[in-house]
Amino acid sequence: AQSVTQPDIHITVSEGASLELRCNYSYGATPYLFWYVQSPGQGLQLLLKYFSGDTLVQGIKGFEAEFKRSQSSFNLRKPSVHWSDAAEYFCAVGAHNNNDMRFGAGTRLTVKP
Amino acid sequence: EAGVVQSPRYKIIEKKQPVAFWCNPISGHNTLYWYLQNLGQGPELLIRYENEEAVDDSQLPKDRFSAERLKGVDSTLKIQPAELGDSAVYLCASSTGQGTGNTIYFGEGSWLTVV
Numbered sequence A: 001a002q003s004v005t006q007p008d009i010h011i012t013v014s015e016g017a018s019l020e021l022r023c024n025y026s027y028g029a030t031p032y033l034f035w036y037v038q039s040p041g042q043g044l045q046l047l048l049k050y051f052s053g054d055t056l057v058q059g060i061k062g063f064e065a066e067f068k069r070s071q072s073s074f075n076l077r078k079p080s081v082h083w084s085d086a087a088e089y090f091c092a093v094g095a096h097n098n099n100d101m102r103f104g105a106g107t108r109l110t111v112k113p
Numbered sequence B: 001e002a003g004v005v006q007s008p009r010y011k012i013i014e015k016k017q018p019v020a021f022w023c024n025p026i027s028g029h030n031t032l033y034w035y036l037q038n039l040g041q042g043p044e045l046l047i048r049y050e051n052e053e054a055v056d057d058s059q060l061p062k063d064r065f066s067a068e069r070l071k072g073v074d075s076t077l078k079i080q081p082a083e084l085g086d087s088a089v090y091l092c093a094s095s096t097g098q099g100t101g102n103t104i105y106f107g108e109g110s111w112l113t114v115v
Helices: none
Strands: A003-005 A010-014 A019-021 A024-026 A032-038 A044-050 A056-058 A064-068 A073-078 A087-094 A101-103 A107-112 B005-007 B010-013 B019-024 B031-037 B044-050 B053-056 B065-068 B075-079 B088-095 B110-114
Touching: A003 A087, A003 A101, A010 A019, A019 A107, A024 A073, A024 A087, A032 A064, A032 A073, A044 A056, A044 A064, A044 A073, A073 A087, A101 B044, B005 B088, B010 B019, B019 B088, B019 B110, B031 B075, B044 B065, B044 B075, B075 B088
Parallel strands: A010 A107, B010 B110
Antiparallel strands: A003 A024, A019 A073, A032 A044, A032 A087, A056 A064, A064 A073, A087 A101, A087 A107, B005 B019, B019 B075, B031 B044, B031 B088, B044 B053, B065 B075, B088 B110
16 A cells, blocks of 8 residues: 655744755555645645646645656745645545545644745 | 635643534545644645545544544544544545545634533
């Protein structure tokens, strides 16, 4: 089965600074990859997804992510963080042969004024 | 278009009591998921339905947890009896189920506290 590792439990950045959240996956074929965001007390909202094609994908709220097969990574980036981006971010990987999806443990983002 | 609807949003019960959560998926979504999210953790799959069939329930603790999806639309997740360790968020999600890699849409979750 597929799996996801998010190495950073907690990241703090200053407002206006750039952001990169790391995600590594394990899967025997080309994966389907997702980033979700969860604000306190809320469900998960999809930021972006990669199925195939261009390895740099654009999402909502100014986020982007790059699929790197050689590194088994799908890191999330944003050039300038806003205070409202403070939340929990989850990377997820889907399989080709079913509708299963597995999540990482999440990275909590704190934004300093 | 309405999203995934879950109820109740919050529930506090005493241990050994039963509890049930209800989920209404997005209209037309054949695949329905129940995930468990412990504090500070990512969601973990409990059970996945394709229409009314439970196709993956390997992570569902069947001694106390049960789920059903009658008529392939709404679903109910039940815990009986609840234990202190069941305090968590129970997330319902749905997708179109048409092939792989479908986007999964989540409800806001049912937050359970067992005291």
